[in-house]
Amino acid sequence: MRLATPALRVTKGGRTSSLSLESGTHVVGGGFGCDLVIVGTSPEPAFSLLLTKETGGISASISALREDIIVGDRLLKQNESIPLCAGQTIRFDGTECQVEGLRRPAGRRRHKMIAAGMLVVAALLLLGGFGNDETTINTAVSLKAATPTAIRPSSEAIAEELRQAIRLAQLPADMMVEPLATEIHVGENSSPLTFAGRAKLRDIIDALNRRSPVPIVDKSSVSSGLGGFVAAAGYEPFRFIVGVDGRRYHEGDAVASGWQIVKIAPGQLTVSRNGDIDTIYLDFPKGGMNPPARSVEPQGH
Incomplete structure (x- = not known):
């Protein structure tokens, strides 16, 4: 009989994702020390899964790595390990996880976290609940060993x-x-x-x-979002733009969003930030001082 392929099904913020699992130990959480990462959760390991392929099916056990892990209706103590049954839900940080493909409960012996082989296990990303600010989300993936039989994906x-x-x-x-x-x-x-x-x-x-x-x-490009920022421009005898904030800017100046003006030329404005370049094309004639910019045509860095 062909065994079902186990998978970790993750639901957070109304979104669901699923990733196939290999036999062995998988550490799940939101930061360093995890090899299955759920972005948006607390930046620490939450629990470990031990999947074992046995005659007749896949068994699993879970070990809580902190004190807020709920399996079914049971709150686990830190470092407590229990068998995981098919259909049981694991809850933490507003996230629900289920291990699909289990045929029968795991054995009742306590499992310790193990690492076997030298292959790298993947990172699972469920991106829900990101803010819209311009800060980088600290997502960390720690490299863990997988079983020697793990197959590198295509x-x-x-x-x-x-x-x-x-x-x-x-x-x-x-x-x-x-x-x-x-x-x-x-x-x-x-x-x-x-x-x-x-x-x-x-x-x-x-x-x-x-x-x-x-x-x-x-290969993506970044938009400065400055398509509507330029209210007017002048090119002679000095090059400058006037922003919608009423301020005058010259080449080398930085606007409030952190983009630096690289070049002001008839009909276009070039800005840069952290190595990214964006060119905004203007509807102004050579003399400047007319309607605002019309569109943004970003360029890759």
Whole structure:
């Protein structure tokens, strides 16, 4: 009889994601020390799962790594281990997890966390509850050992997980993922991202790169959001723009959002921030001092 493939099903903030699991130990949580990361949870390990392939099915046990882990209706003590039965729900930090594919309960002996082999287990990203500010979310993935029989996923499988994570992160729907022979490209020719969106995408890429057979390359661009910022411009004898805040800016000045003006030229404004370049095209004639900017045409960094 062919055994069902176990998977960790995670629900948070009304969104659900699922990732196939190999036999062995998986540490789940939101930061360093975890090899299955749920972004948006407390930045620490929450629990460990031990999956064992046995005759007739897959058994599992759970070990609480902190004091707020609930399995079914039972609150576990820290370091307490119990068998995990099919259909039981694990709750912590507003997150619900279920291990799918269990055929029967795990044995009743206490399992300690183990590491076997030298392969790297993946990071699971369920991006829900991100804010819209421009701070980078601190997502950490610790490398753990998997069982010697673990199979490294293909580029196509990683690309599909990447698409799912992008969807759950509510990044632009046209964010393209293209698996190539030696790389996986993401974001090429897609809508420009805000800095908060770029932070989400980089968290996803950093996590999945841990087990991808080829590098994941970020080809996305970033929008400064300054398309409506310029109220007027002048080019002679000195180049300057006037912002909607009423202030005059010259080349080298920084606007309130942190973008620095690199170049003011007839019809366009070039700005930079943290290595990213954005060019805003203006509707002004050479003399300047006319209607505001019309659109943003960002360029990759």
